[in-house]
Amino acid sequence: MTDSLLSVHDFSIVYDVDPPVKAVRNVTLELQRGEILGLAGESGCGKTTLAYGVQRLLKPPAVITSGSVVFHDASGEDVDINGLDPEEMRRFRWDKISMVFQGAMNSLNPVATIGSQLEDVFEVHRPNLTRSQRRAEVIELLEIVKVGAQRFRSYPHELSGGMRQRVMIAMALALRPQLMVMDEPTTALDVLVQREILRQISHLRHEFGFSVIFITHDLPLLLEISDRIAIMREGEIVELDTAERVWTDPQDEYTRTLLASFPRLTGERGVVHR
Amino acid sequence: MTVLEFDAVTKVYSVRGAGQMKALDDVSFTLRSGQTVGLVGQSGSGKSTIAKILTQLESPTSGEVRLDGEPIPRRGKGLRAYRQQLRMVFQDPFASLNPYHTIRYAIQRPLELDKVVPKDKLDDEVRRLLGRVRLDGDAVIDRRPHELSGGQRQRVAIARALASRPKLLVADEPVSMLDVSIRLGVLNLLADLQREHGLGVLYITHDLATARHFSDEILVLNQGRVVERGPADDVILHPQNPYTQELRAASPDPDTYFAHAAGILGGEK
Numbered sequence: 306m307t308d309s310l311l312s313v314h315d316f317s318i319v320y321d322v323d324p325p326v327k328a329v330r331n332v333t334l335e336l337q338r339g340e341i342l343g344l345a346g347e348s349g350c351g352k353t354t355l356a357y358g359v360q361r362l363l364k365p366p367a368v369i370t371s372g373s374v375v376f377h378d379a380s381g382e383d384v385d386i387n388g389l390d391p392e393e394m395r396r397f398r399w400d401k402i403s404m405v406f407q408g409a410m411n412s413l414n415p416v417a418t419i420g421s422q423l424e425d426v427f428e429v430h431r432p433n434l435t436r437s438q439r440r441a442e443v444i445e446l447l448e449i450v451k452v453g454a455q456r457f458r459s460y461p462h463e464l465s466g467g468m469r470q471r472v473m474i475a476m477a478l479a480l481r482p483q484l485m486v487m488d489e490p491t492t493a494l495d496v497l498v499q500r501e502i503l504r505q506i507s508h509l510r511h512e513f514g515f516s517v518i519f520i521t522h523d524l525p526l527l528l529e530i531s532d533r534i535a536i537m538r539e540g541e542i543v544e545l546d547t548a549e550r551v552w553t554d555p556q557d558e559y560t561r562t563l564l565a566s567f568p569r570l571t572g573e574r575g576v577v578h579r
Numbered sequence: 580m581t582v583l584e585f586d587a588v589t590k591v592y593s594v595r596g597a598g599q600m601k602a603l604d605d606v607s608f609t610l611r612s613g614q615t616v617g618l619v620g621q622s623g624s625g626k627s628t629i630a631k632i633l634t635q636l637e638s639p640t641s642g643e644v645r646l647d648g649e650p651i652p653r654r655g656k657g658l659r660a661y662r663q664q665l666r667m668v669f670q671d672p673f674a675s676l677n678p679y680h681t682i683r684y685a686i687q688r689p690l691e692l693d694k695v696v697p698k699d700k701l702d703d704e705v706r707r708l709l710g711r712v713r714l715d716g717d718a719v720i721d722r723r724p725h726e727l728s729g730g731q732r733q734r735v736a737i738a739r740a741l742a743s744r745p746k747l748l749v750a751d752e753p754v755s756m757l758d759v760s761i762r763l764g765v766l767n768l769l770a771d772l773q774r775e776h777g778l779g780v781l782y783i784t785h786d787l788a789t790a791r792h793f794s795d796e797i798l799v800l801n802q803g804r805v806v807e808r809g810p811a812d813d814v815i816l817h818p819q820n821p822y823t824q825e826l827r828a829a830s831p832d833p834d835t836y837f838a839h840a841a842g843i844l845g846g847e848k
Contacts, residue, residue: 347758348729466622495621495785500829522758525788525831552837566760570788570832571816576763577792579615579770 309377310483310516311336311359316372318351318358318540321365328354330540331371336484338377341510341517343531343548345524345563351540352520353407356486360402361386361394376401379483400430403477407489411469413461419472420457423447426479446475450505467498471505478509486518491526503530525567528552536560581647581664581746581779583610583633588642590628590803602628604803605642608796610747613773615780617794617811619787619826625803626783630749633781634667663693666740670752672732676724682709682735683720689742708738712768730761734768741772748773751783766793787830791815799823 313336318329328351336342344352357363359374369387376384378401389397398404406412414422423443427434434442444454450471452464461469470490477485487506491499507530510517521527527534527548534551536544536559544557555561568576590603603625610616618626631637632644635651635658644651646665652658669675676685686705690696696704706716712734724732733753740748750769754762766789773780784790790797790811797814799807799822807820818824 347760496787496826496829497621522760523831524759525833528833529831529836549837552833563760566763568763568766568788568792569834570791570827570830571834574792574812577766577770577789579774579793 308338309335310338312373312375312377313359314373314375316355316358316374317370318354318363319368319370321368328367328540329358332540332542333372334535334542334545336516336518337532338483339510339514339516340532341507341519341530343527343534344518344520344537345522345527345534346537347522347563350537352537353488354540355537356488356518356520359386360398360404360486361389362398362404376484396430399426399477399482400480401482402484402486403480403482405473405477405485405487405490408493413469413472415461418458418460419452419464420447420459423472423476423479426476430480442479446479447472449478449509450475465498467494467502470494470502474502474506474509478513481513482515484516484518486520488520489522490519492521492523499526506530524563525569536563581612581777583665583747583779584643584645584648585609585629585633586643586645588629588632588639588644590625590632590637591640601803603632603639606800606803606805607642608798608805608808610779610781612746612777612779614796615773615782615794617790617797618781618783618800619785619790619797620800621785621826623802624800626785626800627751628803629800630667630751630781630783633665633749634662663743664745665747665749666743666745668733668736668740668748668750668753671756672729672736673724673756675736676732676739678724681721681723682727685724685735686739686742689739693743695743704742708742709735711741711772712738714738729757730765733757733765737765737769737772741776744776745778747779747781749781749783752785753782754789755784755786762789769793787815787826788832799826 313332313334316329316332320326320328332355344356346352358369374386376386378384420443423446424439427439427442444457447454447456452468452471491502519531531548533546534548535542538559544551544555544560551560555564585606585608588603588606592600592602594600608616618629620626632639646661651661683705686708687701690701690704705720709716709719714731714734719727754765757765772778782790782793794811797811798805799814799820801822807814807818807823814823815827818827
């Protein structure tokens with residue numbers, strides 16, 4: 306048996322509106338320790354709902370109607386995420402599973418330095434650290450994501466979009482989580498910056514050994530960064546396989562449609578009828 | 580035949596405390612009816628400065644922009660008439676459509692301002708335009724932007740851009756906010772409209788794949804300078820300039836990536 310980090314079994318989420326929307330339907334998957342799992346699909350397919358749902362980040366009207374999510378902690382303990390009380394959940398998040406949100410680089414506080422915002426994480430989750438220890442942690446983080454310690458006192462507007470996104474990755478990395486969920490982390494960036502950040506994520510993953518759930522609708526990009534890819538449609542995973550097999554030998558009809566839907570950099574001309 | 584000439588344009592901004600910043604440095608290109616010129620480069624390369632100068636939101640520091648041989652009027656009726664010939668489609672259709680107004684209002688405004696059709700024909704014309712962008716007029720005309728999907732909103736923005744029957748369209752990242760799976764649909768719509776109306780399109784993007792498939796000619800901009808130009812396939816498939824090569828290497832390309840992985844081409848994975 307391989308080394309599983311997260312076991313999702315028969316997981317369903319309904320948005321309890323009128324009429325109810327079944328956003329995630331009976332999803333079962335095993336996330337391996339250290340792997341990058343890509344979640345792909347069109348807008349509204351449930352990929353974001355699923356990724357938020359496994360960490361119970363959804364608010365009503367979203368309701369988890371079935372299934373279980375078990376986190377296999379590095380300590381050997383199995384944590385049933387649905388069984389945690391609010392205080393345990395609060396401590397669990399960020400510590401074990403952290404999140405890089407969509408457009409996150411615009412969600413930094415504009416009137417606080419990035420250093421103080423990073424320190425907040427330790428103040429809340431590592432209350433035993435002294436002030437100078439906190440500072441040392443933050444400086445190390447800024448170095449790890451190659452923003453540089455000298456940016457400690459910078460305000461968000463003084464950094465480029467790519468730099469801000471690195472700060473967000475530093476924040477997610479702060480407590481050395483075992484899983485990072487990234488929702489469209491590079492969508493707003495241009496290709497060169499995007500490539501640099503993807504390299505960095507891949508490098509950090511090898512260094513720290515965390516797993517990544519990477520959500521994007523950018524299938525060409527996902528194919529290159531992921532170890533395995535789950536293709537979602539209308540709340541269901543229609544195909545789950547290694548990136549290479551999804552690309553070279555897609556089994557599901559919908560996967561084939563999705564793969565044919567984007568213009569390929571080096572593909573035949575004529576996909577745009579001119 | 581409409582011809583837009585962007586002739587040796589330089590744009591210098593004065594930045595407080597930092598001296599002068601050359602946003603564009605001696606940039607020239609020509610855009611003709613029915614043709615697409617792709618403008619690629621990363622953030623800050625000067626792509627949007629070109630769009631701003633074309634729409635006369637900014638004036639060139641030196642150089643000139645001419646439409647059919649005539650310089651762009653700086654103000655007044657002449658500028659209005661020029662802008663009727665050249666319209667923009669922006670990146671974010673949520674930001675470019677006023678959330679308070681209905682789709683009908685968004686498209687009717689340019690029709691009224693430019694007196695495209697008589698008042699009693701406005702409703703017909705709005706519906707006709709919605710039809711042109713493959714939207715169901717009855718279903719969307721009285722809705723507001725938040726009730727439509729991203730793709731539908733971008734189609735509305737395109738319908739609005741076409742309302743004044745322009746000859747040229749400046750499309751600044753028109754599909755980058757849309758799902759990868761519907762980008763081709765919107766690009767094909769633009770290509771169809773271009774054929775039918777003989778539109779000249781300036782396609783501004785950082786996405787090399789769509790630039791290649793949609794453009795006849797591509798200009799690569801880096802720090803305000805054109806570093807490479809030529810037929811789309813030549814520039815993207817056989818880039819000569821190191822910067823273009825860097826852009827090309829950074830662009831996702833599963834075909835090449837998995838060919839490497841399988842060892843067909845050898846080299847690094």
